[in-house]
Amino acid sequence: MNNHPKTLPVTETVCASCGNLVNNKFCAVCGEKQVEKHDFALKHYLEESLEGFTHFDNKFFRSAKLLITRPGLLSTYYSEGRRVNYIKPFQFFLICNLLFFLLAGKLNTFSRPFSTYYSFAPYNTFGTRPLINSMAHDENSLINMATTFNERMGTESKIYIVIFIPVFAAVCALLFIKKKKYFTENLIFSTHFFSFLLLFYLLFTLLVGKPFYWIIHGNFSAMFDTVASILSLLILGVYFGIAARRFYGVSNWYTAFCSVLVMVIFTITLIAYRMALFYMVIYTMHTT
Template structure:
């Protein structure tokens, strides 16, 4: 009788009884501080707004409670954030690869919560490309190519190499240092392609009356696809080819693979542009061809820029 009276009328025993029931039913337990935080109005620590719930309705900052400092809760939140991001990333990549242009359409129409942000997606793809692709990739060429092949030698690359290496021994030493540096730097400046290609899209699809930021998003998604494609192409085709042939560069392989890759990019771009810009079939084909030609010219220009930046940055002892 005394026990029933204490639990019914004493606030302390009431709270104790509720917490025990919560534990027995495998439900989250709120501490006294958590219960008070859920009902009282506090000031947001980030923006100063008056908050009466768990999150600030202005900046989204969470009101910290005692439970947030429990190790188990911290670990749960960390894994939840990681798995949530992984889900968004793989969902974005799936849409990017299987439905060209749809990711940009969704972003432009406001359907964004289920996908990774465009530039964030590009950075992740660039990081994967940086880590997994070889030293020599589509964005760079070995010293041998700049020394022997057009259109590079038409822009003085052979003469620049001779200024650095006057004999075979120096050339071999220069080639090792050059290939190491250009392979790394070629992946660091890929972001420069995005505004350049966005400007090209803005001119080609000027009648679409889209904001330049929308062209930027389209270009960002397009290059994200290119990076994913090249990462897989390098790992599955280029690396095994050069490993079997025991060589560092093959002009015939480079020409054939470039033709295949550019064809893939043209088809992908045509489908993506038709979906996003809503253009006719004929104009889409013409625009895709012009874009690929522009991309090829930009790619050669990018390689030449990297060549001169790299060759004059190397000092042989």
């Protein structure tokens, strides 16, 4: 009786990931590539790293181009299963958010400077000024408080932007309920819309906002903020309308109605977001 263990054919190996027999370069079960001596060559490692970077790079810029030039088409492609040439929606959003985080600066559309909550409506109508006065005992402490607040607000405002995605996915699900889309499809559309929104606000900040505030030596301008907000909402409203028309296949009149309503909801949500950040930052300042 032969007690020796059964040996595998020379041409077969065991997949390191799933344990199934493999007689080819790739595992037929999980797709794992089998390791060869050539894989450990420095030249191969560098070539593979460069290939992975350029492949990702191409996917990102291909997705960004389609997102900007053909509103709604990227979401349509993903919903239809045409995904191999484009980056995944949430991964794309995270990259846009990272770029926004690194390049947008402290003064961005999701944050307001300390002076706004102290002096300008609608923010100071929510009791922000009395709260600030109760914490700042003199002019010097008020100045120090403003400096610390602006630093923290600039960072905090970019961290929680992801909250907007499920909120607007729910809004889209209600507005286009007759289209009987899966909620995940509404999430895809919302994710792509906010990816565009971040890219738009990033470019607007770099090309318009920062040069303007550099000219006026960094002083907050309520007039510029108002004009910039109205112009941005118009552009975003038009973009949303085109994207929704393509993705949901609704009429022009209903698309126009939804665009106006969504921009109103976005404005209200944005103000609420800024106020929530104000109290969050103030609380952390008070407890540290």
